[in-house]
Amino acid sequence: MQLIYDLTFSELTNLLREWNEPAYRAKQIWQGLYQHLYNSPEQFTNLSKPLRKKMTEHLTFIPFSVKVYQDSSDRHTRKTLFELPDTNLIEAVLMKYEREDGDDRVMRNAEFVTNDPAIRNTHHASRIKHRRTLCISTQAGCAMGCVFCATGQMGFKRHLSSGEIVAQVMYYAQMLKKQDETVSNIVFMGMGEPFHNYENTMAAIDRLNDSAGYNFGARRFTISTVGLAPQIRRFADEQRQVNLAVSLHAVDDDARAAMMPVNKRYKIDEVLEACEYYVAKTSRRVTFEWALINGVNDTPEVAKKLASKLRGLMCHVNAIPLNPTAGFDGEATDRQRAALFKESLEQAGIPCTIRMRRGIDINAGCGQLAGAVVSS
Numbered sequence: 001m002q003l004i005y006d007l008t009f010s011e012l013t014n015l016l017r018e019w020n021e022p023a024y025r026a027k028q029i030w031q032g033l034y035q036h037l038y039n040s041p042e043q044f045t046n047l048s049k050p051l052r053k054k055m056t057e058h059l060t061f062i063p064f065s066v067k068v069y070q071d072s073s074d075r076h077t078r079k080t081l082f083e084l085p086d087t088n089l090i091e092a093v094l095m096k097y098e099r100e101d102g103d104d105r106v107m108r109n110a111e112f113v114t115n116d117p118a119i120r121n122t123h124h125a126s127r128i129k130h131r132r133t134l135c136i137s138t139q140a141g142c143a144m145g146c147v148f149c150a151t152g153q154m155g156f157k158r159h160l161s162s163g164e165i166v167a168q169v170m171y172y173a174q175m176l177k178k179q180d181e182t183v184s185n186i187v188f189m190g191m192g193e194p195f196h197n198y199e200n201t202m203a204a205i206d207r208l209n210d211s212a213g214y215n216f217g218a219r220r221f222t223i224s225t226v227g228l229a230p231q232i233r234r235f236a237d238e239q240r241q242v243n244l245a246v247s248l249h250a251v252d253d254d255a256r257a258a259m260m261p262v263n264k265r266y267k268i269d270e271v272l273e274a275c276e277y278y279v280a281k282t283s284r285r286v287t288f289e290w291a292l293i294n295g296v297n298d299t300p301e302v303a304k305k306l307a308s309k310l311r312g313l314m315c316h317v318n319a320i321p322l323n324p325t326a327g328f329d330g331e332a333t334d335r336q337r338a339a340l341f342k343e344s345l346e347q348a349g350i351p352c353t354i355r356m357r358r359g360i361d362i363n364a365g366c367g368q369l370a371g372a373v374v375s376s
Helices: 009-018 024-034 048-060 148-152 162-178 193-207 231-240 252-259 268-282 300-310 335-347 366-374
Strands: 065-071 076-081 090-097 131-135 140-141 156-159 187-188 221-227 243-247 288-292 317-323 352-354
Touching: 009 131, 024 352, 048 300, 076 162, 090 140, 090 156, 090 162, 090 187, 156 193, 187 193, 193 221, 193 231, 221 231, 231 268, 243 268, 268 288, 268 300, 288 335, 300 335, 317 335, 335 352
Parallel strands: 131 187, 187 221, 221 243, 243 288, 288 317, 317 352
Antiparallel strands: 065 076, 076 090, 090 131, 140 156
């Protein structure tokens, strides 16, 4: 059985040609999948019964089962743990943000109410009333080994196919459609390193971005990487409109290597040079992700050193108090220390947002729910 979301439009057209179906059937199926959000052959009532039967026999629409899902106490975050046919586990998270008419808190207190770098990279945060952001996985597990990350503690299992990545979006898009809502932003910040699975991640984005299908705007995607410098340069050369976020977390190589083993291969200066190349090629700014760890990387002194590293680069620092994991002893920065870190950066000319942690009560950080299930 082949996953239908793995097929490009051209591949779908060729498959239907092999089945002696007219070419226009491919467009009907493509629109059914990505515009009407059908998830079974029976829903394609505009197709003949023999064709629907053939689709049932040769194609699968759902590549995983729901192992468990959890809703946060405020009902703003849902985390779903999917089980793949090979028993590997992956996670996807839906985060809901609301804003009432006349409510200016998004602009007045933005550092504590926005959790979406794709939105912050536009100038429309104050006008957005309802955001539905998805955090999607690109791998089962992760090979990068970041010590504070539950997925990194789990180790690498395998790459996801482009269709398995797309299917996570479709799952939540179908859910939201029943509530008369739509996905507003997609961030590749779930399990896995997107640039380690570069081809499949980009193929998934292309499929979701297709104007004849799901038609999801490129600027509403954000890719987060630990800093694979060659892939950042490749991404820059492709000049996509997709937002780029780079996990940094430290200002010197020894400290970063202790937290992120990838730094032994791509040191901070090499990563920043790749980011400079990206900005030069695309004229788009880079977001640097910074997990605030109490007493480790949250001091004004660290902020000043970070500012000196980033000076002259079109960028934004997106800091968030550390998400707790069982395999790491570090503690999250408190609100006061976070505010001082932000103030120190901004005084040095580097814009900074302190992000609110969402879904802490349901282990919404990437890999936390899967890790809990595996270890139980």
